[in-house]
Amino acid sequence: MDDTVHVRAFARFREVFGDNLEVRVAVPATVRSVVQEIARMNPSGAHEILDGEGNLRKSVIVLVNRERIAGNGREDYPVRPGDEVALYPPVAGG
Amino acid sequence: MDASVCIVGAGGLGCPAALYLAAAGIGYIRIVDCDIVSRSNLNRQVLYGDGDIGRSKAGVAAERIGILNPDITVEPLEVSLSGDSAFTVADGVDIIVDALDNYAARYLLNEIALAKDIPLVHAAVTGYFGQMLTVLPGRSACLRCAIPHPPESTAPPPVIGVTAGIMGCMQAGETLRILLGDEPAARDALMVWDGKTASWEKICISRDPECAGCGSGTKNG
Numbered sequence: 001m002d003d004t005v006h007v008r009a010f011a012r013f014r015e016v017f018g019d020n021l022e023v024r025v026a027v028p029a030t031v032r033s034v035v036q037e038i039a040r041m042n043p044s045g046a047h048e049i050l051d052g053e054g055n056l057r058k059s060v061i062v063l064v065n066r067e068r069i070a071g072n073g074r075e076d077y078p079v080r081p082g083d084e085v086a087l088y089p090p091v092a093g094g
Numbered sequence: 095m096d097a098s099v100c101i102v103g104a105g106g107l108g109c110p111a112a113l114y115l116a117a118a119g120i121g122y123i124r125i126v127d128c129d130i131v132s133r134s135n136l137n138r139q140v141l142y143g144d145g146d147i148g149r150s151k152a153g154v155a156a157e158r159i160g161i162l163n164p165d166i167t168v169e170p171l172e173v174s175l176s177g178d179s180a181f182t183v184a185d186g187v188d189i190i191v192d193a194l195d196n197y198a199a200r201y202l203l204n205e206i207a208l209a210k211d212i213p214l215v216h217a218a219v220t221g222y223f224g225q226m227l228t229v230l231p232g233r234s235a236c237l238r239c240a241i242p243h244p245p246e247s248t249a250p251p252p253v254i255g256v257t258a259g260i261m262g263c264m265q266a267g268e269t270l271r272i273l274l275g276d277e278p279a280a281r282d283a284l285m286v287w288d289g290k291t292a293s294w295e296k297i298c299i300s301r302d303p304e305c306a307g308c309g310s311g312t313k314n315g
Contacts, residue, residue, distance in 0.1 A: 010286055010295055011223035051246075058243035061284070061297065068299060070242065088286060088297060090241045091220035093253050094107045094195035 003027055003081030005034055010088040016045035017087075025079070031062055032075035034085050049087065061088040097273045098122035100184045102175060102203055103193035104151040105129075106138035106258030107217050107265060111191050113141065114266035116159035120273075122167045123159065126183050127151040128174040138255035175199045181206055189269050192216040192237075193262065197244030204229065204237040204307055215268045215280075217261040219253050222289030224261035227299070228268055228278040231308070235282050235299040238307030257289050 007021040017038055025033050035056050039046035051057050055075065062069045062077075063086040069077045079085060097120050101108045104127035115123055131139070131146045131154060141158045142151070152170035160168050171183060175194070180202055184190045190207050192214055194200050200216065207214035207229055214229040216237050229236045264285070271278055279285060284297040303309045 010297075011288055012221070014288065015290065057246065059241070059245045061241070063297065066298065068297070070302065071304075086297075088284070088295075090245055090284075091218045091223050091225055092195070092197060092245045093220050094103050094105050094193055094218060094258070 003029075005029060005079055005081065006084045007034065007038060008084060008086040010086065011091065012089050013048065013087050016048050017042050023085075027081060029079040029081075030075060031064065031069060031077045031079060031085065032056065034079055035075075035087070038087075048089070057089075059090055061090060062086070063088075095119045095273065096121050097189075098124070098187040099189050099191060099269055100124040100126060100187040101191040101193055102126045102183065102199075103195065104139075104141070104155040105135065105193060105195060106219060106253055106255070107262040108191070108193035109139045109141040109155065110259050110262030111193055111265045111269070112155055112159050113162065114263055115191075115269060116163045116166060116168070118266070118270055119163065120166060120269075122169070122187070124169045124171055124183075124187060125152045125155045125159075126171045126173060126175065127155070128172050138253055138258040140255075140259070175202055181209070184210060184212055187212060189272055190214045191265050191269060193265070197241070200237060201244075201307070207231060208236060208308055213272050213278075215265045215272070215278075217265050219257045219261050221252055222254050222257055224257050224264075224287040224289070226261060226264050226268065226280045226285040226287075227283070228272070228280040230278070230281060235301045236305060236308040239302040239305045239309075240284055240299045242302075242306065254289060257287070260287060260289070 156168040156170035217226045286295040
């Protein structure tokens with residue numbers, strides 16, 4: 001069974017992946033399956049969101065339904081059809 | 095105004111922040127930077143001109159904002175933020191402005207703010223994008239709660255001058271809000287500026303009890 005998750009990308013990710021994406025993922029879905037699908041849909045930008053081992057980059061801030069999801073287990077956080085996943089890459093310069 | 099602010103970093107963020115805090119009449123401003131002015135700075139570091147290339151940023155910045163407002167005290171401090179001596183750079187001030195350009199120094203400044211119980215107004219910029227977070231030690235999320243892992247890129251990021259100007263002004267505004275007893279806009283929130291669409295997002299951040307900066311230090315992600 002497939003269903004749709006709404007993805008909002010901020011800052012640099014908006015340039016790379018576009019804003020307000022509708023991403024279809026197999027259920028039960030997780031943060032990991034959502035970001036892997038985003039990378040699959042945008043192979044040229046995959047390295048921006050995934051590290052060399054295919055994991056979500058540690059620096060990326062993730063929100064599900066506007067709630068920050070942090071910690072070592074965040075990639076396993078469940079995402080339900082209709083949820084909103086937001087992704088933000090912190091910036092560094094000054 | 096009988097208030098004191100330490101601006102750490104006299105670059106793209108620090109220049110506009112210093113200008114507006116001086117113009118607002120902050121009685122004492124300390125400017126910390128060990129760097130010298132280079133030509134590539136001039137698109138965004140608006141306190142400096144072509145004739146300042148090679149001069150101390152802290153020194154020139156203090157000179158310029160002293161001209162803007164001769165009734166305030168400005169102290170340039172030409173030191174790098176590293177080692178044990180870093181812990182004295184913000185002694186005696188009411189607020190610290192993080193106008194740095196790397197996370198190693200930012201995490202150290204966050205640690206200093208927490209240890210000294212001094213509010214910290216953080217900002218960072220890359221390209222068209224900027225972020226701001228205000229840390230009220232013991233009463234809000236800290237920088238490490240918000241960003242436990244820095245971005246992986248180590249190359250100096252390109253910055254559109256206007257982006258640094260907007261975020262430096264935001265830091266000055268936030269500093270004034272705190273000094274005047276108003277609620278900071280970026281407490282427990284990353285204010286994110288997207289200059290491509292000229293829009294703001296507010297990402298709510300909670301204090302992390304296991305944070306490596308202000309908590310038990312057991313969380314890695």
